[in-house]
Amino acid sequence: MLHAVIMAGGSGTRFWPASRRSRPKQLLALVGDLPLLRMTRDRLDGLVPPERVWVVTTAGTAAAVRELLPELPAGNVIVEPAGRNTAACAGLAAVAVLDRDPEAVCAMLPADHLIGDPERFRSALAAGGRWVAREGGLLAFGIRPTRPETGYGYLELGAATARDDGWAVHELASFVEKPDAARAAALLDAGRFLWNAGIFAWRARDLRLEIARHLPDLEAGLQRIAAAWGTAAQSAVLEEVYPRLPATSVDYGIMERGGRGWVVPVDFPWSDIGSWPTLADELPADDGGNATRGRVQVLDGTGNVLVGAGPVVAAIGVHDLVVVATPDAVLVVPKEHAQRVKELVEALGARGWDDVL
């Protein structure tokens, strides 16, 4: 059976001040009226019923996740005692899912991405799920790149092996982690490299086999957790073992190291909304190219991203600026420096202003 595992462990400092420790990006309604996690769950309707939707999240946000997704069985919200990156997260989800369904196929989904055509998305997910149920291996969904992005991993398309419901399945020829600018430009030119969207499909037991092969320490820890799963010792063992698991990503720790990999090129609109300027592409813009959300008034300004998350934002004569206002904190940064928000959040922490973090 196809299960969906929503990875909702991110801290999302890049969306400060809208995001906070207790309210990370996936819990925010950055576009439209619904939080990204709620949209991610709703996007599965018709493909995966709530009983087979799982969320892996942190202790600090588990209560908010349960409140946001009341249709999920309580046991389907899995709490990581600490963040250990996506390989451990996927491994833990595999333990929980296998306990319920030894034949489970997992679609792995980031909680905080935007996808523009849910029907097409479900069709691709279903095709990928069928493929790995039959052929095994780990399958990634690849996005056609539109710019030489250095923030993503790239999937190299190998031979096209088959089609399923119109979706081509390729062998994964290689996996390239975040390249530098020159390399990214070359990958874009080469034409056979796709962005890794962080959306995967695999049989839960195949993931465990790959983990055992590439990350034996992680597998050893997962075996201890699996042995205690569903017993009175579950929480205690998880608390003890999980925080010491190796912290690496599925991409880098497993897929880059080879093995049986597949890529399905997908064509639905997709954004990881990785920063405030990226979000701007998803917001309505005025004649001056100002992307706005909330109550915003701008005079003689162009190319700005202006977000009033509560307060009114009023600006005159500014350009290519990000302004985000919440009732207790305000960010002002030129678009080109938006990646430095994390640095700013650290500076606020150093000053002890934890009430706004």
Added chain:
Amino acid sequence: MLHAVIMAGGSGTRFWPASRRSRPKQLLALVGDLPLLRMTRDRLDGLVPPERVWVVTTAGTAAAVRELLPELPAGNVIVEPAGRNTAACAGLAAVAVLDRDPEAVCAMLPADHLIGDPERFRSALAAGGRWVAREGGLLAFGIRPTRPETGYGYLELGAATARDDGWAVHELASFVEKPDAARAAALLDAGRFLWNAGIFAWRARDLRLEIARHLPDLEAGLQRIAAAWGTAAQSAVLEEVYPRLPATSVDYGIMERGGRGWVVPVDFPWSDIGSWPTLADELPADDGGNATRGRVQVLDGTGNVLVGAGPVVAAIGVHDLVVVATPDAVLVVPKEHAQRVKELVEALGARGWDDVL
């Protein structure tokens, strides 16, 4: 006896979003911990007792003024039914003060200026008061100009007639209303022109005489109000007459038109804090020349004015920008466009966002 009349009728849209209709500039603590009006009242301690301090204000702020200055007798807070500029305001104050003290000398004080040396200020005020008590006429206090400011009126120094407690009293040779930039530069060079600080001294009855001479319609209205003052009809007559009085300033309507005028050059630090960039001169600045107030964190920014009136303000890589944050509204404007805040406030009004005005 010396009375002090604090003119507190301003609306102060230039300090939006800190200032609002119901909380104009004079009620704000823009510098230090106390509202400007409170500082203005306290500055009189030792010279004018609360019983002889009067405040002229608007219906919308009268309650806040009474709460802020509980030491004033209730009758000393005079409410203008409508704003009719400073000539009517001063005339109304003269009516009220004369009703109590026919020999009253009034020191007229804007409620929302900053003065750096209260003792020196009181000394100048006392000297000016003594002079007009003896000689009559209208006396203005002049500030030595430091830049070719086009926003102020200029007082031309005539012959020095006397000294009182070290203060020189000059005849007022002429009065120049807000000049254009070329004229302002010429006035600065000429050396004998001082800024009109909007601080005056006169006998209340001498003001009424000058009003009668230059603004007979205003005097006619004041006579109707005076006749009803202290009677059961006071409020009704004020409500009927005042809103239709001619609206002109003391400077333009009376002083510019000649008559017996005096100037006392003063040397105490003074600012009318007319805009956010002007306020910056009064705030502490960091190594990058960023003037800040409240909780502010700035990385690689220079020359900014950053005011967190409640919220934390965090900025990266911005320069010469004004950012003012309140819990429900945020302003972002380059210093050079700060005079356009009024225009912005009008735009917000046009959108019907009255909750933040």
